[in-house]
Amino acid sequence: MALLIYAGNTLTLTGCLGLICASLGLIPVESFALGLSSGIRMIAMVAIAGCLLSAIGYGLKDYFNC
Numbered sequence: 430m431a432l433l434i435y436a437g438n439t440l441t442l443t444g445c446l447g448l449i450c451a452s453l454g455l456i457p458v459e460s461f462a463l464g465l466s467s468g469i470r471m472i473a474m475v476a477i478a479g480c481l482l483s484a485i486g487y488g489l490k491d492y493f494n495c
Contacts, residue, residue: 430489437483444476 450456451472458468 430486430493433482433486433489437479437481437486440479441476441483442479444472444474444479447472447475 451458451469461468461471463471
């Protein structure tokens with residue numbers, strides 16, 4: 430459970446920093462584009478996946494009262 434929480438928080442932080450850097454123009458967004466998805470969408474997917482992992486980890490922790 431703790432691994433899910435740490436991984437989720439790390440991915441969320443990384444995704445948010447990536448979005449901030451991309452919006453400021455510090456990193457090229459086009460390098461993250463894949464198929465029809467834009468680079469911003471791919472970077473945001475990292476943050477969303479991190480939020481989901483954190484929610485699962487905290488939910489399991491609360492459910493099992495650890």
